[in-house]
Amino acid sequence: MHEYSIVMALIEQCEALAKQHNAIAIERVNIKVGILSGVEPSLLAQAFNSFKLDGICTNASLNMQIQPLVLQCNTCNKRTEQMHRVVLCPDCNSADTLVVDGEDMMLMQLEMDT
Numbered sequence: 336m337h338e339y340s341i342v343m344a345l346i347e348q349c350e351a352l353a354k355q356h357n358a359i360a361i362e363r364v365n366i367k368v369g370i371l372s373g374v375e376p377s378l379l380a381q382a383f384n385s386f387k388l389d390g391i392c393t394n395a396s397l398n399m400q401i402q403p404l405v406l407q408c409n410t411c412n413k414r415t416e417q418m419h420r421v422v423l424c425p426d427c428n429s430a431d432t433l434v435v436d437g438e439d440m441m442l443m444q445l446e447m448d449t
Contacts, residue, residue, distance in 0.1 A: 341374060341440070342382040346392055348442060353391050358447035361395045365444040369402040369437040370420055376401065404437035 349361050364383075368374050376399050383397045403416040410429035417425060422432050 338374060338378040338382040339386070342379065342386050345383070345442065346386055346390065349395075349445060350391050352445055353447055356447060356449065358391070358449050360448040361392045361445055362448055363396050363398060363444075363446035364392065364442070365398045365400070365446075367400045367402050367439070367441045367443050369439050370404045370418060371434065371438045372440045374440050400443070402437050402439075405435040407433045407435050409433065 345364070345366070349364060352358075353361055368376055368379070380397055380399070387393060387395055387397075401418075403418050404420070404422075405414065405416050406422060406424060407414050408424035408427060408429055409431040411424060411427040413424065413426050414435065415425055422434060423430055424432050
């Protein structure tokens with residue numbers, strides 16, 4: 336389960352940012368998880384709850400915003416959002432699409448106690 340290594344990197348990033356801002360605790364971690372990021376949200380939440388027990392994130396909650404797949408079709412020129420892992424244009428069925436958003440997992444915001 337690669338979610339464990341992702342969470343370990345996320346917690347390290349949180350710890351570095353907390354240190355940079357002289358925080359004593361992190362209360363909330365807000366992330367954006369794209370449909371095509373390769374991350375399973377439920378497994379990520381489970382891994383976060385397991386690994387946060389030691390350190391500055393002990394009492395932190397993890398809030399995930401699931402980012403839909405945003406496609407730009409080069410055939411019909413429409414931009415669409417969908418919650419499925421399909422890169423075909425839902426309007427014209429073209430495979431000539433560009434993924435605009437929905438591939439990343441990003442740390443969006445931290446709420447810290449200073």
